[in-house]
Amino acid sequence: MAIDRKQTTVFDAAVFDAETLAKLVGVIEVDGQPLYRGIADGLRRVIADGSIGTGSRLPPERALSHALGVSRVTVTSAYRELREKGWAEAVHGAGTFVASPAEETSWGTMMHPPSAGVLDFVNAAPEASPFLPDAFAAAIGAVDSLLPGHGYAPTGTQALRTAIAARYTVRGLPTSPEQIIVTAGAGDAAHLVFETFARPGNRVLIEHPTYPGAVEVLDSVGAVPVPVPIDAADPDAFVDDADRAARQNAPTLAYLMPDFSNPSGARLSESGRGRLSATMARHGIVTIVDEVAADLVLDGSPSYEPFGAPTPGTATISIGSFSKTVWGGLRVGWVRSDVELVSRMARTYARRQLSVSIFEQATAVHLLDSFDDILAARRTWLLGQRDLLVSHMRAELPDWDFRIPDGGLSLWCSLPDGTSTQDVVRRAASRNLLLAAGTRFGTGYAFDDKLRVPFTRPSGELGRAVRILAETSSGAAGEGHPVEPAELVV
Structure with missing residues (x-):
């Protein structure tokens, strides 16, 4: 009927x-x-x-x-x-x-200790790199020489800023230590940038879907997001759409993830990156580039030079961290930009943060000494995880559509017609599987037909999660864990 x-x-x-x-x-x-x-x-x-x-x-x-x-x-x-x-x-x-429906489950995730029997797929965050314990051990010796001092490094230790700058230079973007500020993770870096440059009422161009934390920070400073659709199947179409949105809305800032965007997995081509960088420069937009997943290249895809490198004079602020390559528990991130913009951010940062942990900064220096080996190991592991999840999804959820990403940490799935991501999340929660609903990654009620499924959990959990989704993706939800607002999604 x-x-x-x-x-x-x-x-x-x-x-x-x-x-x-x-x-x-x-x-x-x-x-x-x-x-x-x-x-x-x-x-x-x-x-x-x-x-x-x-x-x-x-x-x-x-x-x-x-x-x-x-x-x-x-x-x-x-x-x-x-x-x-x-x-x-x-x-x-x-x-x-x-009304706004209750957000997806967060019980048992970052807001609470892990709970036995609960599958936490809310956050796309891998376990610690096996290289981390040795770096912690090496950092102890390095910190000994710093103990006689006051222990504060407002923009980061000279050793770490030098190491991060060298990494950018090797990637094709010459950088000096004075162009780096060390922060307490990528989220802290995003807060710093928006706090410094966004004002109430400013328009900020964002990808749609995008990282939820960015939208929340914009809201906290009173800025207005201007969502521009991004499609992993045709990522370079974003360039023309962003140009059109810039002409119509006159944004002052843009927040972009050109490499393996969270959650779509989209990655701009080399030519697309150059055109987008030139477009932002033409409109006078300060571009904030989130590179947290930039190193997570799978399938032998090429590694591109940092965004903005081929466009001289571009006002670009790059954000990075070790959260996806090493471990989210290592709270070290950074911003990289020209000296004038870094100086403005440094004044903002000094007002609320005297220093990131000296011990963790020393650990980060040792990690960068062997970063290529760390990346190789992480990429190999993620590739196996991705392919395992894909095989489970195709076998047990054949009517769910997704594109296999060339990198990153998750699948961005289109649900069958008539299926709501909110319903899927609630039914999964009744079986102790916690997920972030697709609506979490957009503005308004967008992406109710989408679901992000990370492949960062242990192999056994991937199969169990897909089995639960197959068994609960239709029908009524049973009794299970409460659905609470997911305040933190990474």
Whole structure:
């Protein structure tokens, strides 16, 4: 059974009349389920794609039932379904309003100690590199010589800044230690950059989907994200789309992940990177380049020079860390830019952070001494993990679509038609599998049909996770772990 309605364009209004909403919903697919659930699914789709914003009031049940040609009881049941799933809320005496559904599970992840029997796939973060213990041991001797001093290094120790600068120089971007600030991880680096350069009301061009933490930082400083679609199947199309968005919105900053973007896995080609760098320079946009996954090249794909290298005078700020190559528990990151921009960031950083741990900086210096070996080992391991996850997914979830990434840490999956990422996450949580819903990686309600599945967990857990997804991706969720806001997703 299907109720045929003409699909129209997106409306922007706080209150939707019944006829307008009926047109937005379009064809109501039932496929054997109760009619009210088909209507609820249709309403959820137009909420998820941003056609109706959070806080908008839905039409009265009687009016919508007339517009759809169904009984009022059916619409009442559909609204109840939306409320139970977190997509709407009733306000006594005022009506039913669009709500933001509870975010995906975070129980047992970074906010809490690991729990036995819980599969944590919320975060795309690998276990520690086997090279790390030796680096810790070597750092102890190096720190001994620093103990007579005060122990503060506001922009980072000279040894570490020199080592990081040398790494950029080898990659094709000549860099001096004065162009580096050491931070407490990549997240801290992003906070530093936005705190220094973003002002309330500033527009910031971002990839869509993108790293959730970046959107949250923008929100905290009052900046406005300008989302530009990124597609791993055709990543260079982003260049023209970004050019168009820059002309229309006049952003002052851009936050980009040109190498194995989280979560899409997109990677710009060498020519695409050059064109995008030139485009940002032409528009006078300061470009923040997140290179956290840049070294995680798989399948023998080429290693490109750092973003902005071929465009002299480009205002580029690069962010890096050891979180994906070595270990997230080693809180060492950095920013790299020209001396003038670094000087401005250094003044900001000094106001809130006297120094990153000297011991961890000494450890990082030793890691960079053998970084090529560390990368080779990490890449080999990730390649095996990726291929194992792909084999499980194809065998047990053949109707899930994804592109095998050339690097990075996860698969970005398109769910079967009519499947909500929020529902998948809740059902998986009932079986102790924790995931980050696709909506976590976008603005508004985008990507309700997507799910990120990392391949960074132990091999045995990959198979168990896919089996749970295959068993729970349809049907009602059972009893299990509570669904709480996922405040940290990496």
